[in-house]
Amino acid sequence: MTKQRYLVTSGLPYSNGRLHVGHIAGAYLPADTYVRYRRARGDEVRFICGSDDNGVSTLIAARKEGTTVEELTARYNARQAADFQGLGIEFDIYGGTHQPGFVEHHNRLSQQFFRIMYDKGYFTKKKTCQLYDAEAEQFLPDRYVKGTCYHKKADGTPCAYPEAYGDQCESCGSMVDPIQLINPVSTITGTTPEPRETTHWYLRLDQFEDPIREWLESKRNPQDGSPPWRETVLNFTLGQIKQGLPERAMTRDL
Ligand SMILES: [Zn+2]
Known part of the structure; x- marks a missing residue:
């Protein structure tokens, strides 16, 4: 049997608290079971994670x-x-996305990705209206803002979930535009x-529709x-492409 090489990762836990049973079981x-199985078969495996x-x-x-x-993150990262x-x-x-010894590496890599994509013309720059917290003196992307969901459910009635986040509504599962x-x-x-x-800066995902469709x-x-x-x-993902892939913000104000 030929030996194969595997890279295994698990979703990163937030370094804002201790791990619980749900983290481990989920x-x-x-x-870990999969990594042990692969290693027992003689495969070469790298198992990477961090906060x-x-x-x-x-x-x-x-x-x-x-x-x-x-x-806070250094304390919980060590605890985890x-x-x-x-x-x-x-x-x-x-490791950890912002832990000493890792953050320099992550900064360098993300800038490298950004520059390569910029050179290839995948970005477009746009002026938009976003929510701003005057007291904290900052814009509020993603989960920095909560509000009532403006989407409609499958049966046509309003979702109206009052605790929807600025990136997603946990009730109806729809992506959220915080300004709405x-x-x-x-x-x-x-x-x-x-x-x-x-x-x-926005990533023009429409440029990737053809190769992604072919791959799917x-x-x-x-x-x-x-x-x-x-x-x-397949039908769900191909349906998303048929609708047209939206431009996705690649930068944010903090
Ligand atoms: Zn909703």
Whole structure:
């Protein structure tokens, strides 16, 4: 049997608290089991993970504890690494998006990605209106803002979920444009934000529709011996492309 090389990763836990059973059962135990299986077969495996130190929830937790994001994330990152080790889940690397020794590497790589895409002309620059918290003196992307969902449910009635985040509504599952939220509230200060103009870089996903469609179509009958994708999954993803892929913001104000 030929030896194969595998890279296995698990979703990054936020470094804003201790790990709980849900983390372990949901993401890390299945990955650890798979890594052990591959290694037992003689395959070469790298198992990489680390904490997500850049989440909004982390910023909010740091403010609550009266400390800095750096101190809070370093403390919980070390705690998580110790807990994983105690459970016998052994990563080759357990880093963190903003931990010393890793953040320099991440900065360099993300800038490299950005420059390559810029050189290829994949970005477009646009002026848009976004929500601004005058008290915190910052714009409110993603989960920095909450409000009532403006989407309609499948039966045509309004979703109206009052706790929708600025990136997604957890009730109807739709993507959210924060500026369209009804009664928006800043998750930092609890105040009502105001719309302000700002300039951002957007990735023109429409340029990738053809190659992605071709790649997806190839999954009906894969030539590499892997099983075909389920029709429902393929129909959903191909349907998204048929609708046209939207431009996606690649920068944000913080
Ligand atoms: Zn909704």
